[in-house]
Amino acid sequence: MKIYPPIDEMRAASRAAKLGGLRLGFVPTMGALHAGHLSLVRAAKAQCDVVAASIFVNPLQFGPNEDFAKYPRTFERDRDLLEKEGVDFLFVPSAEEMYPAGSVTYVSVEGLSKRLCGRSRPAHFRGVTTVVAKLFHIVEPDMAFFGQKDAAQVAIIRRMVRDLSFPVEIIVCPIVREPDGLAMSSRNAYLNQQERKSALGLYRSLTEVKRCFDQGEGRAAKLIEAGMRVLKEETGLRLDYLEIVDPETLEPVTEINRVVLLAVAAFAGPTRLIDNLLLGA
Numbered sequence: 516m517k518i519y520p521p522i523d524e525m526r527a528a529s530r531a532a533k534l535g536g537l538r539l540g541f542v543p544t545m546g547a548l549h550a551g552h553l554s555l556v557r558a559a560k561a562q563c564d565v566v567a568a569s570i571f572v573n574p575l576q577f578g579p580n581e582d583f584a585k586y587p588r589t590f591e592r593d594r595d596l597l598e599k600e601g602v603d604f605l606f607v608p609s610a611e612e613m614y615p616a617g618s619v620t621y622v623s624v625e626g627l628s629k630r631l632c633g634r635s636r637p638a639h640f641r642g643v644t645t646v647v648a649k650l651f652h653i654v655e656p657d658m659a660f661f662g663q664k665d666a667a668q669v670a671i672i673r674r675m676v677r678d679l680s681f682p683v684e685i686i687v688c689p690i691v692r693e694p695d696g697l698a699m700s701s702r703n704a705y706l707n708q709q710e711r712k713s714a715l716g717l718y719r720s721l722t723e724v725k726r727c728f729d730q731g732e733g734r735a736a737k738l739i740e741a742g743m744r745v746l747k748e749e750t751g752l753r754l755d756y757l758e759i760v761d762p763e764t765l766e767p768v769t770e771i772n773r774v775v776l777l778a779v780a781a782f783a784g785p786t787r788l789i790d791n792l793l794l795g796a
Contacts, residue, residue, distance in 0.1 A: 516594075516597060516598040516602050516603060516604070516605055517603065517604055517605070518594070518604075518605045518607060519604060519605070519606050519607070520606075520607050520608060520609065520612075521608075521612070522608060522612055522613075522653050525567075525604065525606045525608075525653055525654060526653050526654070526655070528567075528604050529567060529604070529653075529654050529655050529656070530655065532564075532565045532603075533655065533657075537563075537564035537565045538562075538563045538564045538565070538657050538658070539563060539564070539565050539566075539567060539654070539655070539656045539657050539658075540559030540560070540562060540563030540565070540566045540567070540656060540657065540658045540659070540660060541559070541566070541567045541568070541569075541650070541651075541654050541656030541658070541659045541660070541683075542555045542556050542559055542566065542567070542568040542569075542602075542659075542660045543568070543569045543571075543646075543647065543650050543659065543661075544568060544569060544570055544571075544593075545570065545571065545572045545573065545586065545701065546570040546571075546572060546587070546588060546589060546590060546593045546701075547586070547587035547588070547589055547593070547701035547704065548589075548592070548593045548596050548597070548701075549691075549699045549700070549701065549703075550691050550699055551662050551664065551690070551691040551698075551699040551700075552662075553596065553600055554662075554688055554689075554691050555660040555661070555662060555688050556568065556597065556600045556601075556602060556660075557600065558660055558686060558688050559658065559660045559686075560600070560601055562658060562686070563657065563658055565603045565604070566601070566602050566603055566604075567602070567603065567604035567605070567606060567654050567656065568597050568602045568604070568605055568606070569605070569606040569607070569608075569650055569654070570590065570593055570594075570605065570606075570607050571606075571607065571608055571610075571613065571646070571650075572586050572588060573613075573642055573643070573646040574610055574614075574642075575614070575621075575638070575641070575642030575643075575645055575646060576638075576639050576640075576642030576643050576646065577639075577642070578636055578637075578638060578639065581636075582702075582705075586701075587701055587704055590607070606650075606653070606654065613646070613649060620645075621641050621644075621645045622641070622644040622645045622648040622675065622679075623640075623641045623644060623645075624640065624644055624671045624674050624675050624678070627640070627667075627670060627671045627674055627764065627765050628640035628641060628644070628671055630667065630760070630765040630766070631667040631756060631758065631760070631765055631778055631780070632667055632755075632780060632789065633667070634756070635755050635756075635780075640667075640668070640671050643668055643671065643672070644671060644672065644675050647672055647675070648675065648679070648681075651676075651681050651683055656683050657682075657683065657684065658683065658684045658685075658686055659683050659684070659685055659686065660686045660687075660688060661685065661686070661687055661688070662687070662688055662689075662690065662691075663687050663688065663689055663690045663791070664690045664698050664699075664700070664789065664790065664791065665789070666762065666776055666778060666791045667765055667778065669685070669687050670762060670763055670764070670765055672685060673685050673763070674763075690790075690791075690792075692718070695715060696715060696718040696719075696722070697711075697714055697715055697717075697718060698717070698718065698788075698789075698790045700788060700789075702786050702787070702788060703788075705784075705785070705786040706783055706784065706786055707784065709751060709784075710751060710783040710784040710786065711783075712751070713749050713750075713751025713752050713783045713784075714752075714783040714786075714788055715749075716745060716746055716748070716749030716751075716752045716781070717746075717752070717779050717781055717788060717789075717790040718790055719745050719749075720742040720743070720745040720746045720757065720779055721742065721777055721779060721790060721791070721792050723741050723742055723744070723745045724738045724739070724741055724742040724759075724777055724794070725777070725792060725794060726741075727741045728771065728794050728795075733770055733771045733772070734769070734770060734771075735759040735767070735768055735769050735770065735771060735775075736769070738759060738771075738777075738794075739757055739758070739759060742757050742777075742779070743757060746779075746781065751783060751784070752781045752782065752783055753781060753782040754779075754780075754781045755780035755781055755782065755787065756778070756779065756780050757777075757778075757779045758777075758778055758779075759771070759775050759776070759777050759778075759794070760775065760776050760778065761775065761776070762774065762775065762776040762793065771794055771795055773795060774793055774794070774795045774796050775793070775794050775795060776791055776793060776794075777791060777792050777793070777794050778790075778791040779791065
C-alpha cells in the first residue's frame with residue numbers, strides 16, 4: 516500500500532492507474548476504522564481493479580461545540596487494517612493542504628443540507644460536501660463507496676454528484692451492526708457502559724416501527740408514534756429527531772406507498788448517534 520500525504524502525488528497515482536485502464540474505487544473515511552468501514556473496502560475490492568482510501572478528520576463538518584478535538588485518531592491501527600484489506604493507495608492529507616490559508620470556497624447542496632442532521636448541525640453538510648468534492652477532484656475515482664448509516668449524507672452527495680456532473684458512481688453499502696443491533700460508529704468508543712446500553716434504544720425504536728409497518732400500518736404519523744414510545748422508555752437518550760422521509764429528497768412523507776427512509780438521531784450522554792433503515796424495500 517502506497518501512502519500519499521501530498522495532493523499532487525495522490526492525483527498522479529490515480530491518473531496513472533486510470534490511464535492503465537484500471538477501474539478505481541475510493542473509500543473516504545475520517546479514520547477510527549471499524550468493521551463498517553472495512554465492509555466498504557471489501558465492496559470496492561470486489562468491484563474495482565484498484566482501491567484508494569483516505570483518512571482525513573475534516574474540521575469543516577464539526578460545529579464549534581462538537582467533538583473535533585477529541586475525535587479518535589488511530590492512524591497506525593487504521594493504516595494496518597487498510598493494508599491488510601488490500602488497499603492500494605492511502606491518501607492522508609493535512610488540513611493545511613486541503614484548506615490553504617485564506618480559503619473561502621465551499622460546496623453547498625441547498626435544501627437537503629438543512630434536513631435531518633442539518634437542522635441541528637447547520638454547517639455540517641456544507642463541510643461534508645466541500646471535502647467530498649475536493650477528494651473527488653483529487654482522487655478522480657470511478658466509484659465511491661459510502662455506508663447506509665449516513666443516509667442523509669448519501670442523499671446529499673448523490674445530489675451534488677448529479678448537479679455538478681462528477682464522473683463518479685456512488686455505491687451505498689449496508690449498515691454493519693454489533694451483535695445486539697447497535698450500528699457501528701467511530702463515536703461508539705465514547706460511550707460508557709450505561710450510555711452503550713441506552714444507545715440500543717435507537718435500534719429498538721427502528722425495529723418497533725418496522726414491526727408496525729410489516730403488520731400493515733402505512734401512516735407515517737402512527738409509525739413515528741410507535742417509535743417514540745420506545746425512545747421515551749429509555750431515559751438515557753435525548754432525542755434529536757425520528758422521521759420518515761423520502762430517501763432522495765429527505766422531505767417528510769405522510770403515507771408509505773413507496774420505499775422510505777426511517778431515520779433517528781439521539782444523544783447517549785454527550786455522544787450524538789444516528790441510525791436508520793428503509794421501509795418498503
